Amino acid sequence: MTTAVVPEHPVLSTHGLTIRFGGHVAVNNVSAEFRPGTLTAIVGPNGAGKTTYFNLMSGQLPATSGSVRLFGEDVTDLGAPQRTKRGIGRAFQLTNLFPNLSVIENVRLAVQSQAGMGLNMVSLWSRHVELMERAEHYLHRVAMADQRDEIVGTLPHGNKRKLEVAILLALEPQILMFDEPTAGMSVDEVPVILELIHQIKAQGDKTILLVEHKMDVVRSLADRIIVLHNGFLVADGDPTEVMSSPIVQEAYLGTGVADHV
Amino acid sequence: MLKSILSGDFPRSRILSIMLVLTFIGLAVAPFMLSGARPLNTAATICIFIVLVASYDLLLGYTGIVSFAHTMFYGIGAYGVGLALDAMGPSWWAVFTGLASALALALVLALMIGLFSLRVRAIFYAMITLAVASAFAILASQLSDFTGGEDGKTFKVPEILSPGFKLIEAEIFGRSIDGKLLTYYLVFTACLLLFLFMLRVVNSPFGRVLQAIRENDFRAEALGYRTVVYRTLANCLAALIAALAGALMALWLRYVGPKTFLSFEVMTDILLIVVIGGMGTLYGAVVGAALFIFAQNYLQSLMAEASEALAGVPILAQAVHPDRWMLWLGILFVLSVYFFPTGIVGKLRNRK
Ligand SMILES: Nc1ncnc2c1ncn2[C@@H]1O[C@H](COP(=O)(O)OP(=O)(O)OP(=O)(O)O)[C@@H](O)[C@H]1O
Ligand SMILES: [Mg+2]
Numbered sequence: 122m123t124t125a126v127v128p129e130h131p132v133l134s135t136h137g138l139t140i141r142f143g144g145h146v147a148v149n150n151v152s153a154e155f156r157p158g159t160l161t162a163i164v165g166p167n168g169a170g171k172t173t174y175f176n177l178m179s180g181q182l183p184a185t186s187g188s189v190r191l192f193g194e195d196v197t198d199l200g201a202p203q204r205t206k207r208g209i210g211r212a213f214q215l216t217n218l219f220p221n222l223s224v225i226e227n228v229r230l231a232v233q234s235q236a237g238m239g240l241n242m243v244s245l246w247s248r249h250v251e252l253m254e255r256a257e258h259y260l261h262r263v264a265m266a267d268q269r270d271e272i273v274g275t276l277p278h279g280n281k282r283k284l285e286v287a288i289l290l291a292l293e294p295q296i297l298m299f300d301e302p303t304a305g306m307s308v309d310e311v312p313v314i315l316e317l318i319h320q321i322k323a324q325g326d327k328t329i330l331l332v333e334h335k336m337d338v339v340r341s342l343a344d345r346i347i348v349l350h351n352g353f354l355v356a357d358g359d360p361t362e363v364m365s366s367p368i369v370q371e372a373y374l375g376t377g378v379a380d381h382v
Numbered sequence: 383m384l385k386s387i388l389s390g391d392f393p394r395s396r397i398l399s400i401m402l403v404l405t406f407i408g409l410a411v412a413p414f415m416l417s418g419a420r421p422l423n424t425a426a427t428i429c430i431f432i433v434l435v436a437s438y439d440l441l442l443g444y445t446g447i448v449s450f451a452h453t454m455f456y457g458i459g460a461y462g463v464g465l466a467l468d469a470m471g472p473s474w475w476a477v478f479t480g481l482a483s484a485l486a487l488a489l490v491l492a493l494m495i496g497l498f499s500l501r502v503r504a505i506f507y508a509m510i511t512l513a514v515a516s517a518f519a520i521l522a523s524q525l526s527d528f529t530g531g532e533d534g535k536t537f538k539v540p541e542i543l544s545p546g547f548k549l550i551e552a553e554i555f556g557r558s559i560d561g562k563l564l565t566y567y568l569v570f571t572a573c574l575l576l577f578l579f580m581l582r583v584v585n586s587p588f589g590r591v592l593q594a595i596r597e598n599d600f601r602a603e604a605l606g607y608r609t610v611v612y613r614t615l616a617n618c619l620a621a622l623i624a625a626l627a628g629a630l631m632a633l634w635l636r637y638v639g640p641k642t643f644l645s646f647e648v649m650t651d652i653l654l655i656v657v658i659g660g661m662g663t664l665y666g667a668v669v670g671a672a673l674f675i676f677a678q679n680y681l682q683s684l685m686a687e688a689s690e691a692l693a694g695v696p697i698l699a700q701a702v703h704p705d706r707w708m709l710w711l712g713i714l715f716v717l718s719v720y721f722f723p724t725g726i727v728g729k730l731r732n733r734k
Contacts, residue, residue, distance in 0.1 A: 179604070181600070181603075181604065200603065200608070201603040201604050202603050202604075202605075202606045202607055202608040202609075203608075205603075205604060205605060205606035206606045211604050213601075213604075217598065217600065217601045217604070218598065218601065219593070219594050219597040219598050219601065220597060220598070221593075221597055222590075222593065222594070222597060226590065229590070230590060230591065230594050230602075230605055231605050233587050233590070233591075234605045234606040234607055235606070238587045239587055239588060239591045239607055239612070240587075240588055240615075241586055241587040241588055242582075242583050242586045242587075242588040242589070242619075243582060243583075243586060244586055244587065245386075245389055245390055245582070245585055245586065246390075246585050246586055246587050246589065246590050247390050247585070249587065288605070292605065292606070
């Protein structure tokens with residue numbers, strides 16, 4: 122696989138990104154750049170602003186100030202659909218699916234969006250075999266082919282999390298944002314997802330952002346770690362360096378998240 | 383073949399299939415089975431309401447949009463054809479002009495309401511549609527020189543559709559082939575095609591996006607679907623189909639007036655039928671409209687007979703007096719919502 126993007130150029134960057142909820146500044150003046158072929162872990166205690174930072178980058182929330190650049194273009198004023206179309210994909214921390222539709226329909230909706238077929242009113246949904254096959258392919262990748270026709274609302278939690286990942290993959294994004302993808306999964310489900318993330322990273326052309334509390338996971342996958350604390354970016358750099366820096370020892374490991382290590 | 387006609391959306395319940403086939407056959411042969419104006423009027427009303435209610439379900443059941451402006455679009459279609467025939471005389475050109483202007487107006491209004499207000503919360507959207515629809519109804523009554531005001535207008539339809547017209551001298555199955563019969567089949571065919579078209583739309587890629595928006599609009603956006611665009615398109619589509627239903631009804635009745643086409647009662651009828659039949663399934667519109675319109679037209683006469691039969695029994699005779707028919711319809715509605723919260727179709731599909 123080749124991409125037009127020269128690795129030196131960031132595909133995604135934030136500049137002084139800030140959001141205020143009433144008096145509370147959830148993300149405060151955060152600047153960072155993300156390059157293709159890298160996996161950046163974003164860590165920080167609960168309520169640090171990690172999910173909010175993701176929401177600002179993928180367009181779920183509008184920034185109070187600062188900007189977001191995607192493939193060299195300022196997308197600060199664009200909504201989530203437009204940013205998704207430009208190649209940014211989310212798997213949500215709190216599962217966020219279509220509960221009364223079947224598993225395959227959920228993935229198929231992502232495939233269809235990627236294929237730009239949403240406005241087709243006259244052909245039969247079920248006739249688009251190639252889209253259906255792609256949807257099935259992504260279900261296979263998260264080991265959920267057997268649940269194909271189950272209604273999503275009735276799935277156990279671990280399966281919903283895996284489906285989140287399948288939907289993200291189905292969007293075929295250049296930038297993949299995982300928000301605690303393995304939280305609440307059973308022990309035998311976790312390796313499936315980690316192996317998947319590992320494979321995507323190994324392709325070398327995708328940009329991966331991963332919010333993760335489990336330090337062993339972060340150590341095994343991340344090329345770089347960003348630490349958020351109270352909305353501020355307090356550390357950014359090489360994993361071993363960041364983990365041993367005093368500010369992280371204090372800000373992160375000192376707040377009761379240490380038991381995840 | 384059948385799969386393609388029904389867009390792969392089968393009834394998925396034996397009883398429902400039987401009900402649908404019976405309704406279809408009943409409506410298809412109605413003019414030959416029934417004599418008199420009233421039964422045929424009931425059949426035509428059922429046809430048109432199936433389309434009107436199904437188009438509303440596109441919004442409410444499939445997309446999750448609560449709108450109270452559906453009768454306005456129905457009225458626009460009816461007034462467009464009616465006023466054009468009244469002003470230009472009974473020609474097909476008048477029908478065409480009236481229909482085209484009505485569709486254009488419906489489209490513009492649906493687009494405007496959609497773009498201005500589909501971004502806001504659902505409850506505000508409902509209020510805005512209510513306000514616009516009320517304003518439109520008042521306007522239609524006030525402009526009485528143009529619209530006939532409260533009394534509405536009667537008009538002549540193109541000759542081939544007028545009751546006096548005879549296509550052939552002979553009778554078929556004891557029924558003369560007159561303009562009324564031709565109008566009925568125009569209504570029937572148009573409604574059938576519109577229904578099948580909607581069935582296709584809800585089972586298309588676009589239709590699945592509408593359902594996704596109903597389920598979780600936040601996630602639909604995250605997948606790259608601009609929900610405002612989809613909602614607005616659904617709004618326009620529903621409005622255009624409602625306008626077509628109104629135009630058919632105007633041709634059938636050879637009359638337009640605010641009570642029949644713009645009143646809030648029509649809106650509540652639509653809501654009741656959607657809920658009774660089952661939201662989010664177009665077959666619900668068929669079953670719901672057939673039962674509801676039938677009850678509306680015949681409950682009163684059934685009750686009159688029952689009341690006579692029970693003349694001696696003091697309370698019962700009073701209870702089934704024809705003047706109480708609204709009460710009974712209300713009770714039927716409450717019971718049906720209580721026992722079939724997912725509507726008749728939902729209930730039938732879940733029995734296994
Ligand atoms: N829509 C919102 N309105 C108001 N406050 C919000 C909103 N979203 C997040 N917050 C607040 O912003 C802060 C950061 O929340 P966020 O969800 O980003 O934390 P997080 O780092 O993802 O935490 P966790 O590890 O628990 O997932 C929290 O104090 C939260 O209460
Ligand atoms: Mg979070």
